[in-house]
Amino acid sequence: MGGDDADLVRKHLAGDPDAFRLLYEKYGDKVFASAYRIVGEHHAAADLVQEIFVKIHGELRSFKFESKFSTWLFRVTVNHALNRASEGVRHARIHEKIVRDGRGDPGGTKEGRPVDDEVQRALLELSPKLRIVISLRYLEGLSYEEIAEILELSIGTVKSRLFLAHETLRPLLKQVRLEPES
Structure with a gap:
């Protein structure tokens, strides 16, 4: 500690x-x-x-x-x-509100950035169990071991959920252009 x-x-x-x-x-x-x-x-x-x-x-x-x-x-x-x-x-209500309000993640994205909005919408398509693993790994920067300890899961389950989240996000983010515009 x-x-x-x-x-x-x-x-x-x-x-x-x-x-x-x-x-x-x-x-x-x-x-x-x-x-x-x-x-x-x-x-x-x-x-x-x-x-x-x-x-x-x-x-x-x-x-x-x-x-x-x-x-x-x-x-x-x-x-x-x-x-x-x-x-x-309800997932649909949340998604609808984000689309209507045009809000991204207040914890880390800048309002009005279309890529951030698309990524946030895609993350909301994930189940809460997959979304939290993605968030802890990529947004909080935690290791597999730390995520496993926090969620009280095996490391294998953490890796499996990350894989499922990636597979779910891949088609949703296919259209999002992540490289900076020149």
Whole structure:
């Protein structure tokens, strides 16, 4: 576990009122981006950030320091967001809203860039299970091992889901021109 995070968790558990705020400031945007990539809707992702930090605030005493805090936090985020996605966020409604609003991923793309919009639409065609693996690997830059730990999957399952995601995305992105215009 990263020294800074471990220290902040220990300080929070010891009653330091600023420690949890510092964890929130460090990870709030990352939690939002991960949640957004799963649920695909800005307001739902913002709600999830609040719910997740309330949840971990209450559960931090059960954190065992066996893994990095960030790994544990991503696991909580993924599980909570997948539960929310399966509770009724309909894929068609999300896709329709993104097309109508012309919004890309607020966590990393610039509004109005057609390639980003097309990539975001293609990602939303994936099931949440495939989308999160793609997001963790390519947008968060995590290793197979880190993804496996966060999602509580075998490395083989992570690789299999990445392969399925690539196969699904290939025809969807075939028309997208990824090289810069001259």
